[in-house]
Amino acid sequence: MKKYVYLFGNGKAEGNSSMKNLLGGKGANLAEMANLGIPVPPGFTISTEVCTYYYKNKTYPEGLKDEVLNALKNVEKMVEKKFGDEKNPLLVSVRSGARVSMPGMMDTVLNLGINDTTVNGLAALTNNERFAWDSYRRFIQMFGNVVMGIDSSKFEHILSGLKKEKGVEYDTELDADDLKKLVDLYKEFVRKEKGEDFPQDPYKQMWMAIDAVFKSWDNERAIAYRRMHQISDDWGTAVNVVAMVYGNMGDNSGTGVAFTRDPATGEKKFFGEFLINAQGEDVVAGIRTPQAITLKDSRKWAKEHNISEEERRTKYPSLEEYMPEVYKQLVEIYQKLEKHYRDMQDLEFTIERGKLWMLQTRTGKRTGFAAVNIAIDMVDEGLITEKEALLRIEGEHLTQLMNPIFDPEDVKKAKGEGRIVAKGLPAGPGAATGKIVFYAEDAEAWAEKGEKVILVRDETSPEDIKGMDSAEGILTARGGMTSHAAVVARGMGKTCVVGCGALDIDYDKKEMKVSGKVLKEGDWISIDGNTGEVIQGKVKVKPSEVVQVMIEKTLDPENAPVYKKFEKLMKWADKYRKLGVRTNADTPKDSGVARKFGAEGIGLCRTEHMFFEGERIQAVREMILAENLENRKKALEKILPMQKEDFIGIFKAMAGFPVTIRLLDPPLHEFLPHEEEDIKELSNEMGVDFETLKSKVESLKEMNPMLGHRGCRLGISYPEITEMQTRAIIEAALEVKKQGIEVKPEIMIPLVGHYKEFELQKDIVDRTAKEVMEERGETIDYLVGTMIELPRAALTADEIAQNAEFFSFGTNDLTQTTFGLSRDDAGKFLPEYIEKGIYSVDPFVAIDQKGLGELMKIGVEKGRSTRKDIKIGICGEHGGEPSSVKFCHRIGFNYVSCSPYRVPIARLSAAQAVIEEEN
């Protein structure tokens, strides 16, 4: 028969730390600690398989009851107490514990086993009647709430009433008799609420609590948390039944939490807090001020709070002073645990009448700074290898190191003042403060006057680019993580919060309503691109050390310890990774930044982003409005030298590295105004009849522009555009080459769905390139390849690869078409989809490996079946997202390409992909 229950205690256990999937993190670590001889209260773990079984079959597996009862008997033996015994009762806690920590999301019941008779045994045993009755009333309250579903505040209400009656302020002022009375009141209340008595049978209590914990796996909170952290619904939780130990048995008892290193900075020092005469929940609830564990921290704390050494030592002593023996034991244990787990640990402990019990150990959560410091320190200490260190760093850790941040203290202050007015999606990491402007032109104008501004829009459009570039940050009311604002902002490394639905913008009045406040143009506002918070007024901000050294060159690397560790990590990453890492960049400036961050070329240069500046948009509009080929060619001739200049700049910035240039992609109507007013203005500007212009704008309108006349379809309709762009690229390349700089142009045809589209466009490119080279009497090597961004392209990649020299997966559009999901419109229901657990993660953020990934695999296999060495990369937004980068590695890509500020993350993820594969 299958084993469902695992015992631990008294220096041995049936489980161990490798069994997290089966026993949950808490259960596995309790077993591991028991095996290590560390004092843990005896108990047993009911495995996650029971949870899965329970959800599948709506009942427990056969034999479970017997196994549990048997385990309970063993625990009774170890602690020499008896469950339900009126003289010497065993009390237990019943706790959830999933494969990964889901703090506070699921249910816990403490003090279980107490009832009208065992309470007396507990009183006698502990020689503390008040403690026993307090435990009983706590139990009814907790059990009533968690297991029986009674609103907790109703118990609080009864408690308040009694305190009022007694004329006291604190719970602790109630004596044993008061608490006895309270228990009666509670039991009476439960009977009234539920129509049945509060259960007295300890076994009944236990099974009810186990049921409740398993059920709590599917409460709303837990589901939401799983969505956020991409935890599978199928994992289930384990249940831990553990003998109670008490930190609230008087002044020789206590409870605390500790970290083996500083989780904020990573500094190698023991760090933690404890409370005397308290239960674990008291520390978490923050009712009393906790005391430091080490003397050093205690003194530091006292200094910060203007507390005299005298007062500190008497009222708030450190554990080191208060219980030196326990402290010594705790130090030994933490060192043992860190060495054993080879990572920073987060510990929970209880001291019962001077005896230390460890209740939990787990790998501690940490900031990006701490993560990097700890990883590198541990390599230096010989505790872990470089490869292990790399696996310990998450992409978001690096982001934290790179982005400017708000001063946390200042944010706390703002919160206290009620200035956190809304929360949106954190689309562009960073922290930005500025004056509100509602128009891109205003952003530009104000910035020129030296003002710092935040551009606030319902959403942004390509016309807003310069304004966005001028702004400190961008805040939008609509759009998701890959909306225009989000994509462009990340590309610019600009702080950005999008989809902040609480904003109600009135463009005419140049103001917005939010959280009942009216914020006007010129008012200060701050946006946090790491949290999505929108804060009224200013918040202090600073650029990261990494950026100061690498990009701004304003800081000497020698004085930049964070930068040095960052750089060390990147070197390790480069040593192991196999994927190339390129960047998506449209300007020499962006190219330069990306290169400083380690980009090995450009994977996507969007030519149309150059079309909006200055005279260009004028020429582009002339091109669109041209009534015949001749006029269209004239307009294109005006654009040619400007495009060429751009390419020259980019080629130089990327000297020696390949530069993939995508030909014109967006539908032409994006370059024309749509409002009557703007059309009128343009008609005056261009000397074109208003009606003619309007009807042109109308005729270009599309029902579904995403699926419309764009990409290579433009080049098929207007081959002269492809010719002009090819000419600009090849002329630029030849000129740069002449200066002795190595140039590797790669021309990319967008939105190909049929191999003949590609052939037709490649013919034009090759013919034009040949012409230019013949004119100049010089040659340059170049490649012609295609985006794979339509399902049909992936499905027919074998045909397309007959002529295409490289593939670049455009996973933004490929996600849109594969899911049938417009990223411009999905904002309305995508959050609901995530919440309801349909998508575990936004498919525009991380590659949907099951669906989209299948299509990508087909594309790779078919492409290589025709051209076995075809170069394959990705240039969608996913190219800088860790799980996506790893997926690209696994399915055999040659490189990923991402926005400049994501390059280090891609390098790291690429290395992790290799290491994970080896494991």
Add this chain to the structure above:
Amino acid sequence: MKKYVYLFGNGKAEGNSSMKNLLGGKGANLAEMANLGIPVPPGFTISTEVCTYYYKNKTYPEGLKDEVLNALKNVEKMVEKKFGDEKNPLLVSVRSGARVSMPGMMDTVLNLGINDTTVNGLAALTNNERFAWDSYRRFIQMFGNVVMGIDSSKFEHILSGLKKEKGVEYDTELDADDLKKLVDLYKEFVRKEKGEDFPQDPYKQMWMAIDAVFKSWDNERAIAYRRMHQISDDWGTAVNVVAMVYGNMGDNSGTGVAFTRDPATGEKKFFGEFLINAQGEDVVAGIRTPQAITLKDSRKWAKEHNISEEERRTKYPSLEEYMPEVYKQLVEIYQKLEKHYRDMQDLEFTIERGKLWMLQTRTGKRTGFAAVNIAIDMVDEGLITEKEALLRIEGEHLTQLMNPIFDPEDVKKAKGEGRIVAKGLPAGPGAATGKIVFYAEDAEAWAEKGEKVILVRDETSPEDIKGMDSAEGILTARGGMTSHAAVVARGMGKTCVVGCGALDIDYDKKEMKVSGKVLKEGDWISIDGNTGEVIQGKVKVKPSEVVQVMIEKTLDPENAPVYKKFEKLMKWADKYRKLGVRTNADTPKDSGVARKFGAEGIGLCRTEHMFFEGERIQAVREMILAENLENRKKALEKILPMQKEDFIGIFKAMAGFPVTIRLLDPPLHEFLPHEEEDIKELSNEMGVDFETLKSKVESLKEMNPMLGHRGCRLGISYPEITEMQTRAIIEAALEVKKQGIEVKPEIMIPLVGHYKEFELQKDIVDRTAKEVMEERGETIDYLVGTMIELPRAALTADEIAQNAEFFSFGTNDLTQTTFGLSRDDAGKFLPEYIEKGIYSVDPFVAIDQKGLGELMKIGVEKGRSTRKDIKIGICGEHGGEPSSVKFCHRIGFNYVSCSPYRVPIARLSAAQAVIEEEN
């Protein structure tokens, strides 16, 4: 070495009729006739492989020249003449000949081998100097045009000049000396035009002609024709070099064409025309009135043209009278050929000085009526089997039998009067005449007054449905074969012409400009849904016999010979087919029609099509505008009884057959007005504040509605809609069942992309169905399945099939997403794509088997891997298109579903799929 040249003549040949791919149709049939002992002029065929080689390598394969010269020597031997011999010259024709006939699309050169010396030989040989010089001048003219690229009219100009000079009217009035002079003038002109002499060397002439014929495979005409008829560019053409025979050697010579049965009606009678003393081109050019071959036809013709028997016999005798021996021989040959080929043949022959030569035989093109008649007759005659008969009928043949048609005579008249004003895409087959109206409401109002109207719009929208239903036909300026107008019209069996870009509609003035004319509201117009022609004024029209018998029941089947044959054919089809055939129908009326046409259930019932009528749209709008769940439920309660009534009607009409009902699919904004004026009106009607209403309309607007908040996404956001619709379906089903009628409801969830979407919706459906059944104390079996209309659904069909009980491929949307192509917008560039040969056929018309088909196969394989007997069908527009139906059969579908009028075509195609698989 590979063989490239195939000889024929003198009763034997190296090729035969099975070698069409290699020798082209013409060459293979000439060889076959030679083998059959039928007199064909000797010659040889250069295979299509040479063409393919030529296009790939820009040169001829090694050894070809020798093979050709060798073959020519053999021909010389057979005809006992010599190529280029001044005394006894052999002249040849050089003709194209592809795998399938491409009439007039490629080049032909006759009389080749003639020059300044051989012309004399020809004169002596034929004892006819005029004939020889006339042949020479014809040759220069033809060769000059076809091979040397000189404008034909320029030769005509010289010829006219000479006739003027001579004071004569007809070519035949020029004598030998005149023609000699003409030859000199022609040669001089060629020298001037091309800077070189007209080639005198017969071998040079021959190779130049062969080059030209191969090159003509890629002329614009030929490419366009291939697009239209889905002929692969890779097939190439063969070249036939054949000894010339002359029908213009005097009154004992002649030339003609004939059909072994009537190609218009299928009647079993020999039918054809000939000219005395003429070459083949003269018959085609229609310069002289041709004479009938049989006496019977000749007399009939004379009667129709008021020509006396006397005049007929002397001036226009039949071949039967004029050359009774030749006629007898021709009759023997045609009977032999028809029996041999077992199909109606289209023949070309020449009589040279009383000797009959067959120049061509091929399977004759025929109308739908003829196709059905011939196929059935031939089965009766024991010539072919039922299966072969089925293979001989094309879908479009059936359409012709079913649709009302214009009286061809009346159309001819209109053409003569210049009333054919434009041509669009023939989207809904049929013929409709009515008065022009420009608004759907007007169509309704006018129709109620008993007027016949044609609804003319830029494009139609769902709001126009009733107007469309009221109209005789629909004509739109925009949109393609699957635009709203086209889809709905076909569903209604309504005549429809779309994408007629020549129309310039002015809604305000209620008029349109077209071809320089102004047509106003109320003017008569006729549209031909078979040809796309738009005809000013009325044209006579009549309903088909099939419809009169099957649908209108106004004609006794006994008096309907066409219907009887149609029905016979359908019975045969049903005997062999394995695919089920269902229909897409939204009303009891459509369901009834489809059932009469043989539909075995409904594959797609679009519930939202019921949402636009009368009070419903009001309730639907209330539902959309509801600010909370309660109000939304109230509005839904109003819709419930109406939906139920619809379903009751449909279930009854489809008694005993399954009915697949798709839950609400379109985005909600489709149910609201978008123009300021209309919003104002609605706000008054509904008593809703204008601004509120407007902002609701705005908030529902989407950038890409096709990829927006629609399909099951609505049901996820508003589960109450799914509940209401399920309730309506189950309540209706129970009520119909109570009446003793068998009901098989199948509930279909649209736009599923993730199995969890399906699960969530299925849970609601099952829960609601259970509720309804419990309320009523009765039960009904039903299925819940899903559309596969997103790439991700196909790619994850294994997951979806865990719960889905059937799949229905929605190939309209699946094509849109797989290609990234909006069918609302594709009209702008799709024609160019077809023209440039990117798509060989509109992917919205026929399934793109290479791309979309791959995805469909994945969907079927993955679906069946989880649920091996899952029922799989198609409900996209492709379900009634023959090649698509066959594809669905091949990849293992259970059924196809199409619009009612396509049901017979689907039945036929399904049978053909089985038979083709056996072959």
